Amino acid sequence: MADSFDIVVVGGGPGGYVAAIRASQLGMKTALVERENLGGICLNWGCIPTKALLRASEINHLLHSLDAYGFAADNIRFDFAKVIKRSRGVAGQLSAGVKHLMKKNKVTVYDGHGKLAGPGKLAVTKDGKPVAEIAAKHIVLATGARARVLPGMEPDGKLIWSYREAMTPAALPKKIIVMGSGAIGSEFASFYLNMGAEVTLIEVMDRILPVEDAEISAFVHKAFTKQGMKILTGARVQGIRKGADSITAVVEAGGKVQDLVADVLISAVGIVGNVEDLGLEGTKIKVEKTHIVTDAFGNTGESGVYAIGDLTGPPWLAHKASHEAIICIEAIAGKHPHAMDVLNIPGCTYCRPQVASVGLTEARAKELGHEVKVGRFPFIGNGKAIAMGEPEGLVKTVFDAKTGELLGAHMVGPEVTEMIQGYGIARTLESTEAELMHTVFPHPTVSETMHESVLDAYGRVIHI
Numbered sequence: 001m002a003d004s005f006d007i008v009v010v011g012g013g014p015g016g017y018v019a020a021i022r023a024s025q026l027g028m029k030t031a032l033v034e035r036e037n038l039g040g041i042c043l044n045w046g047c048i049p050t051k052a053l054l055r056a057s058e059i060n061h062l063l064h065s066l067d068a069y070g071f072a073a074d075n076i077r078f079d080f081a082k083v084i085k086r087s088r089g090v091a092g093q094l095s096a097g098v099k100h101l102m103k104k105n106k107v108t109v110y111d112g113h114g115k116l117a118g119p120g121k122l123a124v125t126k127d128g129k130p131v132a133e134i135a136a137k138h139i140v141l142a143t144g145a146r147a148r149v150l151p152g153m154e155p156d157g158k159l160i161w162s163y164r165e166a167m168t169p170a171a172l173p174k175k176i177i178v179m180g181s182g183a184i185g186s187e188f189a190s191f192y193l194n195m196g197a198e199v200t201l202i203e204v205m206d207r208i209l210p211v212e213d214a215e216i217s218a219f220v221h222k223a224f225t226k227q228g229m230k231i232l233t234g235a236r237v238q239g240i241r242k243g244a245d246s247i248t249a250v251v252e253a254g255g256k257v258q259d260l261v262a263d264v265l266i267s268a269v270g271i272v273g274n275v276e277d278l279g280l281e282g283t284k285i286k287v288e289k290t291h292i293v294t295d296a297f298g299n300t301g302e303s304g305v306y307a308i309g310d311l312t313g314p315p316w317l318a319h320k321a322s323h324e325a326i327i328c329i330e331a332i333a334g335k336h337p338h339a340m341d342v343l344n345i346p347g348c349t350y351c352r353p354q355v356a357s358v359g360l361t362e363a364r365a366k367e368l369g370h371e372v373k374v375g376r377f378p379f380i381g382n383g384k385a386i387a388m389g390e391p392e393g394l395v396k397t398v399f400d401a402k403t404g405e406l407l408g409a410h411m412v413g414p415e416v417t418e419m420i421q422g423y424g425i426a427r428t429l430e431s432t433e434a435e436l437m438h439t440v441f442p443h444p445t446v447s448e449t450m451h452e453s454v455l456d457a458y459g460r461v462i463h464i
């Protein structure tokens, strides 16, 4: 006989486990099916372990900058295996934390692969063998996404790495090619560069971090180059040749073709949704470009089946997945949640220097017909940034010239990933320049750059 629930969630990432907790909070009998690790990509292979690695590379950078702070130390070195072990330990700790949260919230967890098996039914298997049949009024699909693989450049664990191999190398390669300069590619490029590897970053678009504001991309390009990274933009990897211990990428840029040789190539060229083997055939669920199509509340074309998170498309971010989870579950429970405004989802890249943004870029705001006022404030004008020894950064704000609405904010510099939320709140509250100028920012903090950027947009900047 089938186990019976009000809700079953398929996938235990930040979309799925948050959906399960919220459903349980709202009094629904809830189950969650996860085939690998609770916490999903985010906790096990994404957000968290990469931040643990980046922390190590920041420390390495800082240790090599000690002289600037009046310190001296000899024989600075690291044990790369320990760096990786720490990152895996952090991931393991958080995954165990999700297990605890499931227990605390009385969510029944099934270890296995979930697949739709007719209206209101889900089949769970493990290694091809049946584990359970579940009956549920509502089925939430939160199966996430995985790395896009270019034909002929499949990760082989040795010379071509996806993010999984890039997070768990046996040793630090000397020479690395990173293909793709989105958030994932830029973070790995920054990590390996700051750990001492020689890194070449290749981007097919005309600039790195192509979804960011053009000025921020240019700032990061300059900063990476200054740190010693080689960057090729408008460049396409046409093919690869594998040697015994090296890989050659044949790269075309500006009509010229060149061979780049490295120990390893990290492929970071995008994301595809996990839509396979979910039992979608014969349902009314629509898949477009490997992602499930939903309305603003997670409803698919099939009654009683919902989809959230990376599975439903970009932006592929953990906080987007979790927020969609809350909206979807509350709508199922008959509450009336607000639909999410995609423009209010902050995006962060934890490279050195960090990048964070929310809302429209200047170019996009203009394309949409806004007359804009733009403010800029460099970190070199900020006392705290100078005191910290991190005076490299920029805050750019974009306002609608007629209404004063904050259309977008774009930041590069130390800890901007922690600060962007200030502008996120401002956008959610539909703040104008007047409220932002009226807000008192504590001194000395790097956040004062946020205030100054707003002041600059209106010709009132103080410290430059």
Ligand SMILES: Cc1cc2nc3c(=O)[nH]c(=O)nc-3n(C[C@H](O)[C@H](O)[C@H](O)COP(=O)(O)OP(=O)(O)OC[C@H]3O[C@@H](n4cnc5c(N)ncnc54)[C@H](O)[C@@H]3O)c2cc1C
Binding pocket: 010, 011, 012, 013, 014, 015, 016, 033, 034, 035, 036, 037, 038, 039, 040, 041, 042, 043, 045, 046, 047, 048, 050, 112, 113, 114, 115, 142, 143, 144, 145, 163, 184, 274, 277, 278, 308, 309, 310, 311, 316, 317, 318, 319, 320, 321, 348
């Ligand atoms: C290297 C890297 C760094 C990242 N850094 C950040 C970051 O700093 N900030 C950020 O916001 N985002 C980051 N992301 C993206 C983030 O990890 C994802 O947006 C987030 O994990 C999506 O959550 P999700 O719940 O939709 O899916 P996932 O986290 O992918 O979880 C889906 C889960 O479903 C399981 N599953 C799949 N199919 C089935 C099935 N049929 N049955 C049972 N279980 C199934 C999978 O095993 C997985 O555990 C990063 C991603 C990567 C790869």
